[in-house]
Amino acid sequence: NAGVTQTPKFQVLKTGQSMTLQCAQDMNHNSMYWYRQDPGMGLRLIYYSASEGTTDKGEVPNGYNVSRLNKREFSLRLESAAPSQTSVYFCASSTADRVGAGELFFGEGSRLTVL
Amino acid sequence: SQQGEEDPQALSIQEGENATMNCSYKTSINNLQWYRQNSGRGLVHLILIRSNEREKHSGRLRVTLDTSKKSSSLLITASRAADTASYFCATDGRNYQLIWGAGTKLIIKP
Numbered sequence: 298n299a300g301v302t303q304t305p306k307f308q309v310l311k312t313g314q315s316m317t318l319q320c321a322q323d324m325n326h327n328s329m330y331w332y333r334q335d336p337g338m339g340l341r342l343i344y345y346s347a348s349e350g351t352t353d354k355g356e357v358p359n360g361y362n363v364s365r366l367n368k369r370e371f372s373l374r375l376e377s378a379a380p381s382q383t384s385v386y387f388c389a390s391s392t393a394d395r396v397g398a399g400e401l402f403f404g405e406g407s408r409l410t411v412l
Numbered sequence: 413s414q415q416g417e418e419d420p421q422a423l424s425i426q427e428g429e430n431a432t433m434n435c436s437y438k439t440s441i442n443n444l445q446w447y448r449q450n451s452g453r454g455l456v457h458l459i460l461i462r463s464n465e466r467e468k469h470s471g472r473l474r475v476t477l478d479t480s481k482k483s484s485s486l487l488i489t490a491s492r493a494a495d496t497a498s499y500f501c502a503t504d505g506r507n508y509q510l511i512w513g514a515g516t517k518l519i520i521k522p
Contacts, residue, residue, distance in 0.1 A: 339500060339502075339512030340512040342510070398504060400457040401457060403454035403455045404454050
């Protein structure tokens with residue numbers, strides 16, 4: 298089982314460039330999430346999708362957009378990257394019908410550096 | 413803002429010893445979860461404990477929850493080198509979104 302797959306694993310961008318992080322899960326989960334992890338801090342929720350066709354802002358949505366392409370795929374887009382977006386990004390999915398109510402399954406992370 | 417706060421921030425023990433880490437939170441919760449993250453990897457779920465539970469076990473892991481003190485503890489017994497990782501607690505107290513602590517970095521010395 299692949300679980301949650303994120304691409305790319307590493308990316309270096311220049312300020313102002315755009316890029317999309319891809320995420321796919323093969324567990325038939327309804328809810329999917331994008332988090333960022335910065336040194337010394339816990340995970341912060343960027344956006345989530347409780348079910349196919351819906352997306353909602355999390356704690357730190359500014360500078361990001363998302364697309365829930367289908368039940369399997371949830372992408373995160375940086376339209377104009379800034380150095381403050383240098384971080385490790387994690388995609389996760391969950392069996393829980395209610396957002397945040399159940400176990401999360403994580404991808405291996407995408408390490409983004411913005412110069 | 414962070415709901416969960418782990419304590420200590422870092423813990424170094426000898427292999428075979430027990431490791432205890434704590435999590436405090438600020439608002440009422442429905443459940444609390446613990447995750448492990450090995451260096452450079454994604455997070456892995458360990459245990460979910462509901463607000464009406466006081467203790468839960470999974471193998472060498474024991475989690476307690478004290479809702480009156482708004483705190484939880486994770487005990488790892490008979491630690492192994494493979495337990496070296498960061499451990500995070502997460503609560504769902506606000507809009508059911510998980511809120512994460514900054515983690516406890518555990519190092520097991522051989």
